[in-house]
Amino acid sequence: MFFKTKFQIANPSPDCRSDFVEVDLDRLNLPDTVKIETLALYRLGEYDRKDPVPFQVDNVAGPDRKKQIMVFYCQHANAGADDYSRGSASFQLEESDQSSDASTQPSPDVLGRGATNLRLEYHYSSRVSGGHTDSVTTPTLVPGRDGDIAGIWLKNGLIEAYVRLNRLPNDPPDISYTGSSTTIQIPEAPANLLNFAVGLKNNSPARWGQLTDLSFPPPPWCRDHQKVSLEDKDYSLISSNVGPLRATCTLRSSELSFLYADVRTPDKATLEIPCHLYRVFSVYPWQEVPYYTEDIFVLSNEGLTLSFRPHFRSCMEYVDCHGGLSRLEHIPDYFSIRQYFYPLHYLYGFAADAHSRGIRADGNTIRWRLTYGHNIKCTHLFMKFDQAHFDPLNAIGHYCWYKQLLKPMRLQQQPTWPVWSGSCGAR
Numbered sequence: 001m002f003f004k005t006k007f008q009i010a011n012p013s014p015d016c017r018s019d020f021v022e023v024d025l026d027r028l029n030l031p032d033t034v035k036i037e038t039l040a041l042y043r044l045g046e047y048d049r050k051d052p053v054p055f056q057v058d059n060v061a062g063p064d065r066k067k068q069i070m071v072f073y074c075q076h077a078n079a080g081a082d083d084y085s086r087g088s089a090s091f092q093l094e095e096s097d098q099s100s101d102a103s104t105q106p107s108p109d110v111l112g113r114g115a116t117n118l119r120l121e122y123h124y125s126s127r128v129s130g131g132h133t134d135s136v137t138t139p140t141l142v143p144g145r146d147g148d149i150a151g152i153w154l155k156n157g158l159i160e161a162y163v164r165l166n167r168l169p170n171d172p173p174d175i176s177y178t179g180s181s182t183t184i185q186i187p188e189a190p191a192n193l194l195n196f197a198v199g200l201k202n203n204s205p206a207r208w209g210q211l212t213d214l215s216f217p218p219p220p221w222c223r224d225h226q227k228v229s230l231e232d233k234d235y236s237l238i239s240s241n242v243g244p245l246r247a248t249c250t251l252r253s254s255e256l257s258f259l260y261a262d263v264r265t266p267d268k269a270t271l272e273i274p275c276h277l278y279r280v281f282s283v284y285p286w287q288e289v290p291y292y293t294e295d296i297f298v299l300s301n302e303g304l305t306l307s308f309r310p311h312f313r314s315c316m317e318y319v320d321c322h323g324g325l326s327r328l329e330h331i332p333d334y335f336s337i338r339q340y341f342y343p344l345h346y347l348y349g350f351a352a353d354a355h356s357r358g359i360r361a362d363g364n365t366i367r368w369r370l371t372y373g374h375n376i377k378c379t380h381l382f383m384k385f386d387q388a389h390f391d392p393l394n395a396i397g398h399y400c401w402y403k404q405l406l407k408p409m410r411l412q413q414q415p416t417w418p419v420w421s422g423s424c425g426a427r
Contacts, residue, residue: 003095008087008412011077044090056243117157125150159290166234180210189384213311253277321361349381349396
């Protein structure tokens with residue numbers, strides 16, 4: 001008996017829309033015995049028409065299939081309901097007795113520019129005599145290589161982002177680069193290198209989207225949140241994939257821990273919960289503006305998701321964060337830092353599906369935190385445009401916030417609130 005399931009994708013926008021869709025395969029009840037290589041995805045149409053759809057599956061929590069995400073591109077989905085209660089496109093995922101065409105590249109006319117430019121490059125660093133480092137950048141992951149992965153390049157033809165994983169011997173003692181983007185290149189920008197100094201040489205204080213701390217809920221006997229510093233934590237690469245629809249990699253922090261009161265015991269014994277922070281970075285082939293996405297979650301050693309609150313920091317060169325901060329108070333989920341040198345716009349923008357709180361700008365540094373959540377998705381936007389009337393809030397608000405975070409296309413679901421028919425009562 002082969003696996004087969006039908007599902008609906010909902011478009012919450014008021015207009016017809018095409019966009020990338022992410023589906024957790026647990027939501028489709030995929031058995032563990034089914035091999036990904038034997039799956040095929042089809043778009044269902046009128047008169048039993050089935051059109052094959054390219055897709056890829058990423059094991060974002062590692063190779064043990066704890067969290068499998070299927071990504072595909074949904075074209076021309078009709079307008080649906082704002083609460084995802086009405087399906088806009090029908091699909092069928094099924095198992096066959098032969099290898100599927102999941103690895104088939106979508107045609108460039110579908111995904112636009114950058115469809116063939118998805119890449120991951122690994123920056124290796126190994127200690128040699130004299131305390132120096134031997135650094136090599138390679139587009140493929142070399143198994144068993146003697147040395148640690150110091151950083152990863154994510155490239156899609158529109159943006160090239162370098163993310164640091166751990167410290168290097170020649171890092172300044174007063175600057176931590178781990179878990180941040182240190183170099184951003186935008187090939188089409190007038191000035192290509194965003195931070196004016198090569199991040200691989202560690203001679204620049206610039207770093208973006210760095211997670212500095214995690215807060216966990218307080219135990220019952222304490223009012224203060226439990227805060228764990230990440231600046232001394234290294235990251236390891238546990239998963240990476242370059243498929244037809246995105247380039248993605250997952251970084252896992254070294255072990256963290258916090259206290260928890262076990263209410264199941266009579267004396268409410270205190271337990272220490274060991275866990276790891278996971279950060280999934282992705283770039284897609286078709287993007288209107290240069291950004292990368294980040295999914296953040298915390299898993300215990302037993303594989304359970306934990307509630308947490310992340311704290312961020314970004315440092316920029318030659319930019320007054322306080323004077324260039326732009327945000328809307330009634331939509332506190334995104335903001336931008338802009339410095340304007342005619343005709344050049346210098347910009348960093350951030351958006352999340354959790355509220356951004358406590359935004360503080362001090363010189364060229366900005367700090368903020370998000371509200372508690374189990375799985376938080378963010379977008380990091382970088383831009384240098386020589387347009388006199390460029391609107392950064394629209395770029396962040398529409399492309400990086402509305403389409404990716406507030407109203408992404410996803411599985412159809414039942415309404416959150418009861419649906420009442422007829423009048424509410426006699427008058």
